[in-house]
Amino acid sequence: MSLKDQLSEQQKNAMRAKDKARLGTLRMLMAEIKQKEIDSRETLDDDGIIAVITKMVKQRKDAAGQFEQAGRQDLADNERQEIVVLQEFLPQPLTEAELDALLTQAIADTGAAGMQDMGKVMAVLKPQIQGRADMGKVSAIIKARLA
Template sequence: MSLIDQLKEQMKLAMRAKEKVRLGTIRMALAAIKQIEVDSRESLSDDQALAVLTKMVKQRRDSIAQYEAAGRDELAAAEAAEIQVLETFLPKPLSEEEIAAIIDATISEVGASTMADMGKVMGALKPKVQGRADMGAIGSLIRAKLK
């Protein structure tokens, strides 16, 4: 079953169970996916839909930080609830050891040795960890290894 089909099925279940937060979050995710499909005039693959969900989670994490800095704990809690729903559709996150192993393998795979090769490493690494790790954190780990 594709990711979009899973979202639609879970939306129906959330409607039947009257889970408002879950329903609203899934509808928002489907709307974001549909908007991209309409703009690009093509159906999204699972990887592309996963990228949309990953981006939504990142946006909500940024919002939480801003809300907490402004003392708006109720809005931060609402964003955290949405993150929990979205993360149920994302693959299991990688551990630090798994990330380190993937980075080492990718560096040797592309033959990177200096910071000038950072783009090559990131380009090769992104499809391997899409939705399972924070690319910002991975970037800093790569920088440390390529000094």
């Protein structure tokens, strides 16, 4: 079953259960996927959908942080609830050991010797870790290794 089918099925289940918060988040996600498909004029595969979900999770984390700084804990809590629903559809996060092994392999495969090769390493890693690790943290680790 494709990820899009799973999302659709979960949306139906949320309707049946009258779970308004979950239903709203799933509808928002499906709308974002549909918009991305319309913009690119192609149907998204599971990897494309994971990229959309990852982007939405990042947006929600940023928004929650801003709401907390503004003293709006109620809005921050709503964002965190949406994050929980969205993360259900992301693959299992990588452990530190798995991430370290992938980084070592990518650096070896590209023959990266310095910071100028960081783009090559990221290009190799991104498809493997999309949605499974924070790309900002991965980027910092790569910078530390190549420096």
